[in-house]
Amino acid sequence: MSKKTTTMPITKARINLGAVVRRVVAGERITLEKGGIPVAALVDPRWIEDMEDALELARLRLSQKHEKGVAIEKVLGRYGV
Numbered sequence: 001m002s003k004k005t006t007t008m009p010i011t012k013a014r015i016n017l018g019a020v021v022r023r024v025v026a027g028e029r030i031t032l033e034k035g036g037i038p039v040a041a042l043v044d045p046r047w048i049e050d051m052e053d054a055l056e057l058a059r060l061r062l063s064q065k066h067e068k069g070v071a072i073e074k075v076l077g078r079y080g081v
Contacts, residue, residue, distance in 0.1 A: 007030070009034070010033065010040075029041060029042070
């Protein structure tokens with residue numbers, strides 16, 4: 001997917017909605033502005049799923065860092081393995 005990001009006024013997006021959706025499906029991220037202020041973004045749902053997966057993985061890794069336990073090497077050494 002492309003990582004191109006475009007900014008456009010909401011009125012322009014509304015008038016060209018079909019074309020805007022095709023661009024988003026092709027991987028473009030579009031930031032919608034009202035009065036020059038970003039108010040919303042249009043992204044492919046797959047991008048959101050990828051970000052949610054990455055966030056969950058990061059949370060899992062962080063929680064594992066904080067777990068207290070015994071290193072596998074120590075256990076194996078104790079039993080002569």
